[in-house]
Amino acid sequence: MDSHAILGEIPRLRRYARAMLGDRAAADDLVQDTLERAWTRFAQWRVGSDLRAWLFGIMHNLRVDQLRRPALATAPLDDYEEQWATRPTQSDQLEVMDLASALSQLPEEQRAVVLLVALEDMSYAEVADALGIPVGTVMSRLARGRERLRLIMAGQLSVNHLRVVR
């Protein structure tokens, strides 16, 4: 692990953080925290392994820590829905939202998977590795996230902000 290689990964880390958080300053702070943590853990990085995946994994864990700070652990209600809400036929007057705000309305877990696949061109296995989840979970979050994003964009899904207390 050397600083030149790390420098080369920063633009991608920034892009992903910006897309995840929406806010430039908060995103750059997250990247900075990621780099700092990476240097304290360099001993855990194996020479020859994928530096990018490792850094994304660190960033993900930091983000999870940030989100965990509120005392009450919550999961998106979405995870508890067995079925997709049926399309509300009465509101065919489409309200198209802009992509950024639609993205911000995805549950964090789904947003991470959708963005890693779209922006980073990671394989599903690489996403699973970076996020520390099984590939099956990657696939279900990807499918849900994409569908949800599509429906929000098409104005066909009123976003449910309710969360379930675990």
Next chain:
Amino acid sequence: MSHLPINETDLQAWVDAALPEARRAEVEVYLAGHPEDFERVQAYQAQKKALRAMFNPVLDEPLPDSLRAAAAPPVTTAAARWSSRLAGWPAWRLAAGLLLALLGGATGWLARGQYPGGDELARVVPLYRQAAVAHAVFSPDVRRPVEVGAEQEAQLVAWLSKRLGTAVKPPKLGELGFELIGGRLLPGNSGPVAQFMYQDVAGQRLTLYVTTENPGNQETGFRFAQEGPVNVFYWIDGKFGYALSGSIGKGELGRLATLVYDQLERK
């Protein structure tokens, strides 16, 4: 050709062009007969494109100085941690004492009566302490923990053997989870000494310090020493002195030292 039903995973993988050719063809046959699904996956493709268009410009933004600086190894982590650990070390006190003795020797003959000369004092730096200091200096090094890496083991062995004037070979510690990452040549009390470095999957490092400077030709059993955060097992075998150092528990280090000893005995 398989005839597995098309599922949601296939559709997602179609969007990402992640399907094997044969399966992709099957999915396309399916999509041709299911216009709603086709519309849906096309929307996902458009989504992916729109996300890239929206966020790719971030790649070209100039990096803030704070991030540029954070790409370099911070002085506040590894190096500082080690120097703060070293600060309380007998090794540093010894080095300071050595310096005082050298100054004393250089500035006035008065000191001669009280301190041994620099050369003599250096000779009494015990094996375990030399090894522990060498471990502390090199094992936290990110970029150059070793001079010659394990991928060039044959060269490493040939070089160190030549410089030490006798055959030296790094033992294999794989059965206890440590793999050789390389070695380097270091100055000892009166000539070159060798240091081999090992690492386990958690990134913990061990060093084996090998000297050929032992004049007494005596033998010792295992001895244990602790120098600050570094534990050391060391022993003398003929002209060879060996010291295995690491910031790991005495029990584990002892097992590793036994393994090293056994392999060196067999040669």
